[in-house]
Each structure stands twice: as structure tokens, then as C-alpha cells.
Amino acid sequence: MTPPELATAAPSEMEVPAFSMPVESNPAGFAATLRKYTKIFRASLVERLTYRADFLFSTLLRFLPMLTTILLWQAIYATATPDETSTPGHKRLSGFQFDEMIAYLLMVNISRMFSSMPGLAGGIARDIREGTIKKYLLQPLDLIGYLLSYRVAHKVSYIISSALPYAVLFFICRGFFRGHVPTEPTVWLAFATSLVLAFAVGFFFEASVGMVGFWFLEVTSILYIVMTLNFFISGHMFPLDLLPRPWSTILKSLPFQYMAYFPAVIFLGKVRGAALAYGLLLQLCWAGVFICLARWLYRRGLRRYSAYGG
Amino acid sequence: MSSATRYFRLIGSLGRYALARELSFRGNFLAKVSVEVLWLGILLAFYRTIFARTSSIAEWSEPQYLFFVGCFFALNGLIETLFLENCDGFAELVRTGDLDFLLLKPIDEQFLITCRRVDWSTAPNVVMGAAVMVLSLWQMHWAFEPARIVAFFVSFACGVMIAYCFMLMLTSVSVWMVRNQGLMEMWWLFSSLARYPKEIFSHTWADPIGRFFTYILPILLVVNVPSQAMVRILDWRMVGFTLLATIVLFWVSRKFFQKALRSYRSASS
Structure with missing residues (x-):
């Protein structure tokens, strides 16, 4: 079984109720206003808590893969032949100590939180196939622009709602981060930048895959292959450095590493100085490449588009 | 007895129907199979990368671990072929009320709900997993022992049943839980426990957790016992325990499923 896109199951999918704020006409003062907002707060809370059992259950299940991952790597580090640079008591594999390895595998989840785009390419392909893409052609609305703003909102609500489970997870695993949390503000800044760029690379890459739908009506299978690969x-499974020589170099020169590996190694302080600046620049370039690619494919695709159905 | 043959005949016809349907979309079938081939390739690449650094993981040597990977892949493939798609559709049946039509049929509800569709696209996984297992046996110069083969097949069948029972219970939960997360995701998360040798739990702080998932919620028995019996220590007590666990779990999960069905309120139909 291939890994399902786990972010689809995240609480992100729960819609936030849109309360329109009634204009205050009653001059009853502070107490009434307070009562009103308390009511809104309670209604929102009840709405949120409707899915509490489901939410708690899935959060609990979410810890299981992390548990087995930690145990697996513990077993690997127990018997592995370390790098030559290792010091006694600090076994390193491709430069990663055990706690760094676990911290890396936790941080990769944060990278993927930004770069994974569940349903984006599939949605574009469906719009093309079913002809609903027409609505973007008839209105003064750009498809990519619309999807981008929709996705940003989606990500914001996802990140906010999964903050608590992640905070619990990171708190439990805090021991692995001891000494690996960046202290310099520049590293934090670089990390944040790389996450934003990871979002851009992920979004425009998947949008480009979705645009292939103009040429092939059925892209789900291509999509599955791409996502599995x-x-x-x-670097979602393990740090790319662990791979033997030609492969690690090849994979590190592809754009995919910016969706998981790169932000995580910035956080762990594995890339510094000039290499960091160069990496961020390359990530920016890849984001640019995919922006252009998605635009170009969209424009070319529209010329082929013959509006079936809809 | 006649009812047993009836069920066998039904499985046969359902399987044939699914195969005919699958073969009318051959391109799609091939694409799905190639994703699975790719996934096996990734699992093997991961395994190779790790064993380039070590000669054993949690007391499992390289060929033994390879057997484990093959066994996991085959077992998981079988479960996906027979049950996963059916169970995944259950929440939707409950939500839309279409479950009514299945409940009205003169056949066991559990059978109909969990076995009605065979997903042939994951069936090749069983063959691929078997190939990996054979390769690993060849690598370790495995000496032919009929007792091990018997133990393997018995515990493999039990493993499939245990996994099925857990899946059935996860599926049943969707009757009570509003807006269930997709079963696919839940299954992926839960079955991650069975993905690695259970020895990774021992000798650490996780030992009680390992025992819990071996003796109380026995998901760790699923791939471990058949692999263990085939390539490591053949412990008949463990095989016997697995058999017992399968029977108990089957009974418990069936009761649980029936209890869930009784809470079904047939909404919106």
C-alpha cells in the first residue's frame, strides 16, 4: 500500500464557520457586546467539538508511525557502523546523530505541512475533464490565482488546527531536539523563508502536474506515480545524505528536495553560510521555474481545450 | 454445508465480476500496478540503504529482514485486494443511507459489506511479495523444512484474518463517529505498527508497548509470526497463540460490528 496523502485527513478539512458580525444597534453597552461575542465563541467551539472523538482518535493514531520510526532508527543506530567522524557516544550516520535523525524525521512533517497539496492536481484535472474550468474563462478570475488564494487559506486553517497535536508531539519528543534548536535569528529566518518557498514549489509543481490534464484526460495514475516517487x-523517508554517492548528489540537485529535505536540514543547522544562501536562491529559482511552467502549460492547454461537458 | 458452498460460489462470482470490470479499464489497471511496483522498489531501496550501514536490525539479518519486507508486502497486498476498498466505502454507505440496500439482501451483512468487491489491481502485490520472499530464502540458503512451511502458511492466514478484524473494527467506528477520517489513512497509520519487526520494541522503554500490541491488541503478530516461523525461530507456542488470538479477535470484531450495525440509524434514505 502506498502512503496516502495524510494531510487530507488533517483537521484542515473541517470548515470554519463563517459568522457574519451583526451590526451593533443596541446601545446596551459593554455587557451586551461581551455576551454576544461569548455566544459566538460558544457556537464556534461547539461546531469544532462536534468532531472531537474523530479528531482525538486520529491524532492518537497519528503518533503510531512516529513511534515505530523512532524505534526502528534506534535499532538501526544500535548496530550500524558509524561514520569515521563519529566520536565515542555520538554515533553518526552520514553526519546525523540518532537524536538529529529523529529531529529530522519530525521536521520533515513540518516541511510537508507547507509543501503537500492534497487534491490540487486532481482538482485541476477534474475541472478540465468535466468542463467546470469554464467558470474561470467566463469570469475575470484567473484559475491559478484563485487556487493559490484558496490554498493559502486552507493551509492557514490547517496549520492552526494541527498546531496543538504537533505541539504535543514535539513536546513528547523534545529530548531529540536538545541542542538542535537554532539559536541564531538568521537560521530561523532562513527556515521560515524555505518553508514559504516549499509551499510555492509544492503548489506550482502540483499545479503543473494538474495542467497535464489538458493533454491526458486521466491524470490520477500519473499523479499517484509522481506522489509515490x-x-x-x-527526503520524506530519510535524509538524502544517507544514500550512496551518485544518488545523494542527483537527488539533491532535483527540485523535490525543497519540499521536505531542505527546510528540515536548515532547521538542524546542517547547511550554513554560503551554502544556505545558495540553497535558498536555488529554491527560489525552482519556485520561479514551476510558476512559469504552470502558467505556460495553462496557456498552451487552453488552446487545446475544447470544453466538453459542464 | 450448503451455506458454505453458497458463500464460496458467491466469492467466485463477485471475484469474476470485479475482474471483468477491472479488465475493461486495462490502462488504469496497469497504471495502478506500476504504482505498486514503484512502491516496492522504494521499500527495497530503503532497505538497501539501511543495510549498507549495518548487518542486522533488531536481531534480523539482512536476508531475514528482506523476507520480512516481502511477507509484509504480500500480506498487505492480499488485505488490500480482498477488504480495503470495501471497508473504505463503508463510511459513505452509512452517510448516504445506501447501507439499507445491502442490509436487505438475504446474506450475512459482514460478508457482503467487507467482501463484495475484489480489488484485483493489488493482487500482483502478493506475487511480488512472494518473489521477494523466495529471493531472500535463496540468499540465506534456506534449508527446506516442511514444519516451517506449515507454520508459515497457518500464521500467514491468521495474520490476514487479524488484520481484517482490526480493519473491520476501525470500519465499524464510522457508524458512531461523525465525519470519519478516511479509512485508508487510518489503516495506513494503524498498520504502521506491523511494518517492522517487533524486536524493535524489546530491550527499550517501548517494551510494554510492544507487549500490549502483541498480547492485548495483537497487531504485531500479523507479519512477525509468519516471518519469524519461516526464517528465524520456529516457536509453535507463538503460532498457537496467533491461532487463538485470531479466533478471539474474529469473535470480538464480529460482535463489535454487529453492535455498530444496531446503532445505524438509516439516515437520509
């Missing part, structure tokens, strides 16, 4: 070559 991405799980490995983005």
Missing part, C-alpha cells in the same frame, strides 16, 4: 526523493 516524491515520498522517497524529497
Whole structure:
């Protein structure tokens, strides 16, 4: 079984109720206003808590893969032949100590939180196939622009709602981060930048895959292949440094590493100075490449588009 | 007895129907199979990368671990072929009320709900997993022992049943839980426990967790016992325990499923 796109199951999918604020006409003062907002707060809370059992259950399940991952790597480090640079008591594999390895595998989740785009390419392809893409052609609305703003909102609500489970997870695993949390503000800044760029690379890459739908009506299978491959070559499974020589170099020169590996190694302080600046620049370039690619494919695709159905 | 043959005949016809349907979309079938081939390739690449650094993981040597990977892949493939798609559709049946039509049929509800569709696209996984297992046996110069083969097949069948029972219970939960997360994701998360040798739990702080998932919620038995019996220590007590666990779990999960069905309120139909 290939890994499902886990972010689809995240609480992100729960819609936030849109309360329109009634204009205050009653001059009853502070107490009434307070009562009103308390009511809104309670209604929102009840709405949120409707799915509490489901939410708690899935959060609990979410810890299981992390548990087995930690145990697996513990077993690997127990018997592995370390790098020559290792010091006694600090076994390193491709430069990663055990706690760094676990911290890396936790941080990769944060990278993927930004770069994974569940349903984006599939949605574009469906719009093309079913002809609903027409609505973007008839209105003064750009498809990519619309999807981008929709996705940003989606990500914001996802990140906010999964902050608590992640905070618990990171708190439990805080021991692995001891000494690996960046202290310099520049590293934090670089990390934040790389996450934003990871979002851009992920978004425009998947949008480009979706645009292939103009040429092939059925892209789900291509999408599955790409996503399965991405799980490995983005460094989601383990740091790319662990791979033997030609492969690690090849994978590190592909854009996929920016969706998982790169932000995580910035956080762990594995890339510094000039290499960091160069990496961020390359990430920016890849984002640019995919922006252009998605635009170009969209423009070319529209010329082929013959508006079936809809 | 006649009812047993009836069920066998039904499985046969359902399987044939699914195969005919699958073969009318051959391109799609091939694409799905190639994704699975790719995934096996990734698992093997991961395994190779790790074993380039070590000669054993949690007391499992390289060929033994390879057997484990093959066994996991085959077992998981079988579960996906027979049950996963059916169970995944259950929440939707409950939500839309279409479950009514299945409940009205003169056949066991559990059978109909969990076995009605065979997903042939994951069936090749069983063959691929078997090939990996054979390769690993060849690598370790495995000496032919009929007792091990018997133990393997018995515990493999039990493993499939245990996994099925857990899946059935996860599926049943969707009757009570509003807006269930997709079963696919839940299954992926839960079955991650069975993905690695259970020895990774021992000798650490996780030992009680390992025992819990071996003796109380026995998901760790699923791939471990057949692999263990085939390439490591053949412990008949463990095989016997697995058999017992399968029977108990089957009974418990069936009761649980029936209890869930009784809470079904047939909404919106």
C-alpha cells in the first residue's frame, strides 16, 4: 500500500464557520457586546467539538508511525557502523546523530505541512475533464490565482488546527531536539523563508502536474506515480545524505528536495553560510521555474481545450 | 454445508465480476500496478540503504529482514485486494443511507459489506511479495523444512484474518463517529505498527508497548509470526497463540460490528 496523502485527513478539512458580525444597534453597552461575542465563541467551539472523538482518535493514531520510526532508527543506530567522524557516544550516520535523525524525521512533517497539496492536481484535472474550468474563462478570475488564494487559506486553517497535536508531539519528543534548536535569528529566518518557498514549489509543481490534464484526460495514475516517487526523493523517508554517492548528489540537485529535505536540514543547522544562501536562491529559482511552467502549460492547454461537458 | 458452498460460489462470482470490470479499464489497471511496483522498489531501496550501514536490525539479518519486507508486502497486498476498498466505502454507505440496500439482501451483512468487491489491481502485490520472499530464502540458503512451511502458511492466514478484524473494527467506528477520517489513512497509520519487526520494541522503554500490541491488541503478530516461523525461530507456542488470538479477535470484531450495525440509524434514505 502506498502512503496516502495524510494531510487530507488533517483537521484542515473541517470548515470554519463563517459568522457574519451583526451590526451593533443596541446601545446596551459593554455587557451586551461581551455576551454576544461569548455566544459566538460558544457556537464556534461547539461546531469544532462536534468532531472531537474523530479528531482525538486520529491524532492518537497519528503518533503510531512516529513511534515505530523512532524505534526502528534506534535499532538501526544500535548496530550500524558509524561514520569515521563519529566520536565515542555520538554515533553518526552520514553526519546525523540518532537524536538529529529523529529531529529530522519530525521536521520533515513540518516541511510537508507547507509543501503537500492534497487534491490540487486532481482538482485541476477534474475541472478540465468535466468542463467546470469554464467558470474561470467566463469570469475575470484567473484559475491559478484563485487556487493559490484558496490554498493559502486552507493551509492557514490547517496549520492552526494541527498546531496543538504537533505541539504535543514535539513536546513528547523534545529530548531529540536538545541542542538542535537554532539559536541564531538568521537560521530561523532562513527556515521560515524555505518553508514559504516549499509551499510555492509544492503548489506550482502540483499545479503543473494538474495542467497535464489538458493533454491526458486521466491524470490520477500519473499523479499517484509522481506522489509515490516524491515520498522517497524529497527526503520524506530519510535524509538524502544517507544514500550512496551518485544518488545523494542527483537527488539533491532535483527540485523535490525543497519540499521536505531542505527546510528540515536548515532547521538542524546542517547547511550554513554560503551554502544556505545558495540553497535558498536555488529554491527560489525552482519556485520561479514551476510558476512559469504552470502558467505556460495553462496557456498552451487552453488552446487545446475544447470544453466538453459542464 | 450448503451455506458454505453458497458463500464460496458467491466469492467466485463477485471475484469474476470485479475482474471483468477491472479488465475493461486495462490502462488504469496497469497504471495502478506500476504504482505498486514503484512502491516496492522504494521499500527495497530503503532497505538497501539501511543495510549498507549495518548487518542486522533488531536481531534480523539482512536476508531475514528482506523476507520480512516481502511477507509484509504480500500480506498487505492480499488485505488490500480482498477488504480495503470495501471497508473504505463503508463510511459513505452509512452517510448516504445506501447501507439499507445491502442490509436487505438475504446474506450475512459482514460478508457482503467487507467482501463484495475484489480489488484485483493489488493482487500482483502478493506475487511480488512472494518473489521477494523466495529471493531472500535463496540468499540465506534456506534449508527446506516442511514444519516451517506449515507454520508459515497457518500464521500467514491468521495474520490476514487479524488484520481484517482490526480493519473491520476501525470500519465499524464510522457508524458512531461523525465525519470519519478516511479509512485508508487510518489503516495506513494503524498498520504502521506491523511494518517492522517487533524486536524493535524489546530491550527499550517501548517494551510494554510492544507487549500490549502483541498480547492485548495483537497487531504485531500479523507479519512477525509468519516471518519469524519461516526464517528465524520456529516457536509453535507463538503460532498457537496467533491461532487463538485470531479466533478471539474474529469473535470480538464480529460482535463489535454487529453492535455498530444496531446503532445505524438509516439516515437520509
